[in-house]
Every structure is written in structure tokens, then in C-alpha cells.
Amino acid sequence: MKIRPVILCGGAGTRLWPKAKKHQAKQFIDFGNWTLLGKTLERVKASIYDAPIISTNAKYLKQVKQHLKKHKIRKFKIVLEPAKRNTAPAILSTALIKDIPNEQPLMFLAADHLIEKVALFNKAIKKNQKKLTHNNIFIFGIKPTIPSSEFGYFLTKNTKVTRFIEKPKAAKAKQIISKKGYWNSGMFYLRKDSIIDNFKKYQPNIYRNCNKAVTKAKYKSNVYYLNKQAFTKATAKSFDYAILEKTKDINAIKLDIPWSDLGSWKEICKMYGRNKRHYYKKKNVFHRPWGSYVNLFNGKEFLIKELYVKPKGILSLQKHHHRAEHWVVTHGKPKITLNKKYFTMKPDETIFIPLGAIHRIENPYKKPVKIIEAQVGSILKETDIVRFQDVYGRVK
Structure with missing residues (x-):
């Protein structure tokens, strides 16, 4: 079974334009005939992947469609959020759409990350596919180049994640790196049934409302328009807080590749x-x-x-x-x-x-x-x- 890539494309990019009333979302910024979303779409053309799913909102639908056309991606699904509810409801809603089988491996990617050495990245994804089960989660760690306070970190014992540390100060980040801590890239890899099991167990409110939002969604021209009434009742939480900090079965895929979220000037x-x-x-x-x-x-x-x-x-x-x-x-x-x-x-x-x-x-x-x-x-x-x-x- 091929891996289904899910691209989370709802971020506003306000960190780059803190005082601007109108600003460009980071994933669509032209950095010189390329954008971060464009690079992400090119990355998921590799043979290990099935057709992509893009999670976004109405404000960005036109730009997402333009990018898909430009990068010649004809097979895709778009899941449209009717309101901002952070990454937990966004991730669950994409997994719940009916054309994804229960044991489907899903690779959740941010639309605004720059990843170099893509072949190494995809090799690590393929290598760990057989290790996916109905309740475990794999997250991607990047070997730090500097003790940055702009990223979250995690610590591991062998490959098991033992602790998350959210954006520490530089002195604390140095200590974490000395203990072989990795940057938390915010990319997740798991099966559909693992997402459902984890949400049912740890976030029943989000599961119930997202399930309703998908069941009652309108579907037209490859786009799922999630039901607003149900979706807005889902608790607004990040996937990290909603699931990762509660579940015990988290494994790390450690990468030593150039990576950046281009989140600062x-x-x-x-x-x-x-x-x-x-x-x-x-x-x-x-x-x-x-x-x-x-x-x-x-x-x-x-x-x-x-x-x-x-x-x-x-x-x-x-x-x-x-x-x-x-x-x-x-x-x-x-x-x-x-x-x-x-x-x-x-x-x-x-x-x-x-x-x-x-x-x-x-x-x-x-x-x-x-x-x-x-x-x-x-x-x-x-x-x-x-x-x-x-x-x-x-x-x-």
C-alpha cells in the first residue's frame, strides 16, 4: 500500500509580518520562482506516495488549486476547514474521509517547511512503514545545527520519545542538545486506525464533532466542504497537546538533513x-x-x-x-x-x-x-x- 501524504496548508504566517493588517501566508510567498507549498507538492511526487490530500481553508482554496495546476498534480483531494481549530481537528478530519482505508499509512507534512536531501527523507519514511501499527505514532526529529529557541525539542530512549520540550531558551536548548535532543519538526507518520484510536481515547469531543463534520460534508470537484456547525464544536487544540503529550507509543525517526520552517527573517x-x-x-x-x-x-x-x-x-x-x-x-x-x-x-x-x-x-x-x-x-x-x-x- 502506498503512503498517502496529507499537506497541512492553513497557517497564516503572522510571525513574519507581526504588524501588517494584510500579509502573505508563508507557504505562498514567492522566494524566487518557487514557494514552500510548491516544493512540498514536488516532494510528494515520489513513487512511494499516493495522491495528496491538502487540508486548508476557504481563504486559500484558489491559491492551493493554482499550485496544484502549476505542479501538474491532477489526482488530489482538498479538505476545507470552515473555521480555525488548530492542527488536531485538521489532522483528524483529513484522516476520516471515506476513501482512505483503515490501515492506510498517512504522512502529515506542513506546507511551509523547506526540506533538502529529499531522497534521504523519503527513504526514512519507506523504511519505517512496516513498523506502523493501529495505535503507534512516528514523529520526525531533525538533528539541531544550533541551540535555537525557535523550535520545540524532544528526547528519546533508543527510538522511543520520552519527553517534549516546547521552545526553550538558548541555555536550556544547549543542555537538551547535549542529551542528544532533536528538533521536533512537526511532521507525523501513522496509520488511519491509529489516528482514530488515539482521538477516541484521548479527545472524544474532537473525534465526535470532526466525524460529524466529515459525515455531513458537501463534496464537489475533489473538495470536501466540512460541516461548519459540527466542526466549530470541536475543541481547538494542537495535535501535540491533544495527542502526543498523552499517548505513550511515540517513536522517533531521526534525520540529519537541512530543514527549516523559514519561520523568521x-x-x-x-x-x-x-x-x-x-x-x-x-x-x-x-x-x-x-x-x-x-x-x-x-x-x-x-x-x-x-x-x-x-x-x-x-x-x-x-x-x-x-x-x-x-x-x-x-x-x-x-x-x-x-x-x-x-x-x-x-x-x-x-x-x-x-x-x-x-x-x-x-x-x-x-x-x-x-x-x-x-x-x-x-x-x-x-x-x-x-x-x-x-x-x-x-x-x-
């Missing part, structure tokens, strides 16, 4: 830094008295640059009216002014420059400084620079 900057050769164009290089910069990608209300600050180079003390900036240092040790603070940064460190903050980069050393910068805002032009001091005489 820091992660996005790093992704462009790793892949800058794909985005680099000589015509987008601009020289300045302090060094140079290259525009790597101009997206919708964001612009990614790489700054090169030569030894002894100093940018002007400046602010912006229309944009905030996120910087990730990739080379050298820049001295930074941020309002009334003055400090040195090191490679892999990151800083946020809020809209209207007075700031400057200096390089007093003999080695050049390189910074990947994400500008986020409504106007992303060089005209949006208000200079206060400048050693090159550019203050009028």
Missing part, C-alpha cells in the same frame, strides 16, 4: 545566504564608498541584499520611514550602532532594526564584513534613507 536570510549563487546577478551589484551591496531577490514587500563592508568602511548613521531590517552577519565583526547602543557582532549573529531606529554599520578591522539583510516594508528604495552623519560627505 533570520532563517530566510540564512537560506538566501546558503543559496546566493542562484540569486546573484552582476547587474544587481551596486558600489558605495564603504564597499558594495547586491540585491539578491526583490519579493512582495521584502528585499534581500548582501552587504559587503570593506576594511575601515563606515555606512552613514541613518534611519528609514518605511522599512524595518533584519541582519544576519555571515563574515567579519561589524560594530553596530542601534539608537543609543553601540556593540560588536560576530558571524551567525542576528539583529532586528525596527522602523524609525537610528543605526549604522562600521568595519574597523582588516577583514571585510558581510551581512545578509532582509528589508521588510511598503517602500524598499534607496530614497528611504535619512542620513544624520556620514564620513563620505553625503549629509546635506
Whole structure:
């Protein structure tokens, strides 16, 4: 039996646009002729998979259909949530649709994760298929590259998961990594009957209402429109809290592959830094008295640059009216002014420059400084620079 991939595609992506009234959901952002949902759809074309099921909501239905068409996926099912109820009801509702047999292996994927080394990922899925039973659950752990406070972790004994730790502080994350803890990727692998058994046992309210929502769903053109009256009665809970923290039979599939949920501008900057050769164009290089910069990608209300600050180079003390900036240092040790603070940064460190903050980069050393910068805002032009001091005489 082939594995049925279920793509959870309901996230709003508000972490990237905290103050914006209208913002793009992360899975649909064009990062340079590709989107995270597009990459996920390409991933499930592998021979181990059956036709995908996409769980989303009415707001995103048009974009999901456009993506399916663009990636030439003709066989699919869409399960449409009538209201936001977090991941537990979303996961259960997709599993309950009637064309999925009871023993069907289901692989739950987030629409907004970037996974590299896909062959290794799919190999691990296939390898563990025979271990699936009517009540166990497999989750995917990613070997941490840094002690990040942006991800949840889990600890294991052999392959059994013994403990979950939700987004710890960096010092605690270091301890977890020293105990061989893994990032919790939020991807789940289990059979349909295991989902049903676990929900019946631990979340009868969610099971009862989701079952009703699916039974009374309207089905048209490959789309299940879940019954709103029943679905909204289901308790809003994440799958982690609803099931994973209650059930005992959780196994880990540990992966050492590049993975990111691109959930912060820091992660996005790093992704462009790793892949800058794909985005680099000589015509987008601009020289300045302090060094140079290259525009790597101009997206919708964001612009990614790489700054090169030569030894002894100093940018002007400046602010912006229309944009905030996120910087990730990739080379050298820049001295930074941020309002009334003055400090040195090191490679892999990151800083946020809020809209209207007075700031400057200096390089007093003999080695050049390189910074990947994400500008986020409504106007992303060089005209949006208000200079206060400048050693090159550019203050009028």
C-alpha cells in the first residue's frame, strides 16, 4: 500500500509580518520562482506516495488549486476547514474521509517547511512503514545545527520519545542538545486506525464533532466542504497537546538533513545566504564608498541584499520611514550602532532594526564584513534613507 501524504496548508504566517493588517501566508510567498507549498507538492511526487490530500481553508482554496495546476498534480483531494481549530481537528478530519482505508499509512507534512536531501527523507519514511501499527505514532526529529529557541525539542530512549520540550531558551536548548535532543519538526507518520484510536481515547469531543463534520460534508470537484456547525464544536487544540503529550507509543525517526520552517527573517536570510549563487546577478551589484551591496531577490514587500563592508568602511548613521531590517552577519565583526547602543557582532549573529531606529554599520578591522539583510516594508528604495552623519560627505 502506498503512503498517502496529507499537506497541512492553513497557517497564516503572522510571525513574519507581526504588524501588517494584510500579509502573505508563508507557504505562498514567492522566494524566487518557487514557494514552500510548491516544493512540498514536488516532494510528494515520489513513487512511494499516493495522491495528496491538502487540508486548508476557504481563504486559500484558489491559491492551493493554482499550485496544484502549476505542479501538474491532477489526482488530489482538498479538505476545507470552515473555521480555525488548530492542527488536531485538521489532522483528524483529513484522516476520516471515506476513501482512505483503515490501515492506510498517512504522512502529515506542513506546507511551509523547506526540506533538502529529499531522497534521504523519503527513504526514512519507506523504511519505517512496516513498523506502523493501529495505535503507534512516528514523529520526525531533525538533528539541531544550533541551540535555537525557535523550535520545540524532544528526547528519546533508543527510538522511543520520552519527553517534549516546547521552545526553550538558548541555555536550556544547549543542555537538551547535549542529551542528544532533536528538533521536533512537526511532521507525523501513522496509520488511519491509529489516528482514530488515539482521538477516541484521548479527545472524544474532537473525534465526535470532526466525524460529524466529515459525515455531513458537501463534496464537489475533489473538495470536501466540512460541516461548519459540527466542526466549530470541536475543541481547538494542537495535535501535540491533544495527542502526543498523552499517548505513550511515540517513536522517533531521526534525520540529519537541512530543514527549516523559514519561520523568521533570520532563517530566510540564512537560506538566501546558503543559496546566493542562484540569486546573484552582476547587474544587481551596486558600489558605495564603504564597499558594495547586491540585491539578491526583490519579493512582495521584502528585499534581500548582501552587504559587503570593506576594511575601515563606515555606512552613514541613518534611519528609514518605511522599512524595518533584519541582519544576519555571515563574515567579519561589524560594530553596530542601534539608537543609543553601540556593540560588536560576530558571524551567525542576528539583529532586528525596527522602523524609525537610528543605526549604522562600521568595519574597523582588516577583514571585510558581510551581512545578509532582509528589508521588510511598503517602500524598499534607496530614497528611504535619512542620513544624520556620514564620513563620505553625503549629509546635506
